Amino acid sequence: MDKPLLIGITGGTGSGKSTVSREILKSIHKKNVAIIEQDSYYKDQSHLSFEERVKTNYDHPFAFDNNLLIQHLVDLINNKPIEKPIYDFEQHTRKKETITVYPKEIIILEGILILADEQIRNLCDIKIFVDTDSDVRVIRRIERDIKERGRTLDSVINQYMTTVRPAHLQFVEPSKKYADIIIPEGGYNKVAIDIIVTKINSILDK
Secondary structure, eight states: OOOOEEEEEEESTTSSHHHHHHHHHHTSOGGGEEEEEGGGGBOOOTTSOHHHHTTOOTTSGGGBOHHHHHHHHHHHHTTOOEEEEEEETTTTEEEEEEEEEOOOSEEEEEOTTTTTSHHHHHHOSEEEEEEOOHHHHHHHHHHHHHHHHOOOHHHHHHHIIIIIHHHIIIIIGGGGGGOSEEEETGGGOHHHHHHHHHHHHHHHHO
């Protein structure tokens, strides 16, 4: 297989990154696509007490094990399988289990800070920033963290105001300048999705 096409999809928390990925997948054969979530690469914290883990700022670049992520991306680009970590957001550390990911024609990388890291963005062939209003993003974040991550409403709001919003303004929003494509309204922007899919297919056809 030739070098895979690496597509980076970023944007603020709750912007609709996963929706964009799903819309792209609808138009491309799923067997040809591997999805890597930056969220899977939060640092292992098993050496810390639970009380210390809870204090982690998940929206700061220091929270991510980007060295491992970069190594895994390079392996996939070189047609080598990887063992992707699984992060437990209730225990605030990695699980012992991993997921085997095999090289595919297309690799979709999702994450809030992938364009903030020069090494990661230099690996991406197509860089997409999903731009969604902050009020929509915070509502989505509240719904997700309560339903999927076992958080309380008060804890989600406190986390948003103390770490999520400041980190978005400091790290996520400035990374928009590195994007090749900016998509307002995320996966609901059908014209933008069609343009991206057309571009992907044109690259694959070559």
